[in-house]
Amino acid sequence: MPSLSDAFKSVPVQCKEPDISSMDEVPELYLWPQENQQALEENIGVNIPVIDLQHGVTSRASAGSVIELLRAAYEEFGVFQIVNHGVSQQLLERVENQGRRLFSLPLDQKIKARRSPDGVTGYGMARICTFFDRLMWSEGFTSIGSPLEHAEKLWPDDYQDFCETIDEYDHAMKDLASKLMSLILESLGLRQRDYSWGGDNCAALQMNHYPSCPRPAQTMGMAEHTDSTFLTVLYQGSVQGLQIKRSDGMWTVVPAIPNAFVVNAGDLLQVLSNGRYKSVVHRAVNSIKPRLSFAYLWGPPLTAVIEPAPQLVDSKHPLLYRALNWNEYLVVRAKHFDRALEFFRNVQ
Ligand SMILES: C=C1C[C@]23C[C@@]1(O)CC[C@H]2[C@@]12CCC[C@@](C)(C(=O)O1)[C@H]2[C@@H]3C(=O)O
Numbered sequence: 486m487p488s489l490s491d492a493f494k495s496v497p498v499q500c501k502e503p504d505i506s507s508m509d510e511v512p513e514l515y516l517w518p519q520e521n522q523q524a525l526e527e528n529i530g531v532n533i534p535v536i537d538l539q540h541g542v543t544s545r546a547s548a549g550s551v552i553e554l555l556r557a558a559y560e561e562f563g564v565f566q567i568v569n570h571g572v573s574q575q576l577l578e579r580v581e582n583q584g585r586r587l588f589s590l591p592l593d594q595k596i597k598a599r600r601s602p603d604g605v606t607g608y609g610m611a612r613i614c615t616f617f618d619r620l621m622w623s624e625g626f627t628s629i630g631s632p633l634e635h636a637e638k639l640w641p642d643d644y645q646d647f648c649e650t651i652d653e654y655d656h657a658m659k660d661l662a663s664k665l666m667s668l669i670l671e672s673l674g675l676r677q678r679d680y681s682w683g684g685d686n687c688a689a690l691q692m693n694h695y696p697s698c699p700r701p702a703q704t705m706g707m708a709e710h711t712d713s714t715f716l717t718v719l720y721q722g723s724v725q726g727l728q729i730k731r732s733d734g735m736w737t738v739v740p741a742i743p744n745a746f747v748v749n750a751g752d753l754l755q756v757l758s759n760g761r762y763k764s765v766v767h768r769a770v771n772s773i774k775p776r777l778s779f780a781y782l783w784g785p786p787l788t789a790v791i792e793p794a795p796q797l798v799d800s801k802h803p804l805l806y807r808a809l810n811w812n813e814y815l816v817v818r819a820k821h822f823d824r825a826l827e828f829f830r831n832v833q
């Protein structure tokens with residue numbers, strides 16, 4: 486049985502982990518072309534819906550049911566935010582504190598928990614770094630289930646708080662992600678019982694740190710990408726940085742709302758919905774302020790067959806993708822990155 490950690494074995498990567506937290510100058514390799522960096526002040530918050538999971542209210546003038554709001558948000562943007570989601574503010578604060586604690590360790594300590602070249606979990610740059618010729622102004626830590634193996638290396642005598650907090654957060658995210666998936670299926674007119682795959686859904690928690698940056702207009706925190714998931718639940722704290730690319734190619738800021746989560750549509754949802762909900766292209770930009778984000782990347786059991794729902798295929802909506810599973814998708818993506826979905830296009 487493959488695990489999420491196996492998908493990258495065929496394409497090992499060796500990323501360096503320079504100590505960007507202590508740099509007051511930005512080295513050449515971190516400077517990205519200017520066209521990437523248009524400031525988008527005028528686009529801040531362009532109607533990206535905020536859904537109140539208990540009441541269905543939104544930031545838009547017109548309120549509606551959660552399902553209608555979700556459908557509209559995913560058709561238009563591939564993203565929405567949620568409030569009143571049931572995850573306590575206290576847990577979010579604890580997770581942020583543990584993130585701060587981890588990333589403020591000296592680099593020689595962090596690299597004791599370094600991600601292996603063919604692995605997924607541990608400390609290092611986001612795996613997509615190999616697809617770009619510039620470096621990203623960020624560092625990350627990925628866990629799948631318990632982070633114990635790495636936490637013991639980071640804090641040999643004091644890893645318990647970290648593990649307990651991450652375990653608790655992982656459980657809260659697991660529940661929230663499956664609730665969101667039920668709502669998403671309902672919004673597509675699909676029956677929950679057809680999507681209970683048998684076996685546990687897989688997920689990874691990606692903690693990101695974007696250190697204070699002396700030239701934020703010229704650097705990139707995390708380069709543009711889609712997530713390979715069904716959905717990603719992102720907590721971005723109080724410092725803004727996430728941007729999404731709209732269908733007209735314009736970048737739009739996703740405002741940081743206290744205690745809200747951002748819910749991105751991922752590539753597997755694009756497949757399952759036969760292209761009706763497109764995975765959202767997004768990136769994170771830097772600022773003078775240090776920023777943390779926590780992405781819970783959630784998908785099906787690794788070998789479950791994912792294919793466009795038959796109810797969403799008809800003469801006006803031809804079958805766009807052939808059946809795949811998350812494992813084979815990740816293997817193709819590890820090699821071909823943003824072109825991976827093309828390999829699963831249905832050819833008539
Ligand atoms: C479940 C996963 C999604 C991810 C690859 C991974 O196996 C674990 C890390 C995830 C992450 C987080 C940052 C962005 C991303 C594109 C990356 O490089 O690593 C995603 C991967 C993905 O969505 O494919």
Ligand SMILES: O=C(O)CCC(=O)C(=O)O
Nearest residue numbers: 691693726727769778780
């Ligand atoms: O930091 C952010 O806002 C985005 C992070 C992200 O896209 C990811 O971890 O996949």
Ligand SMILES: [Fe+2]
Nearest residue numbers: 711712767780
């Ligand atoms: Fe992402």
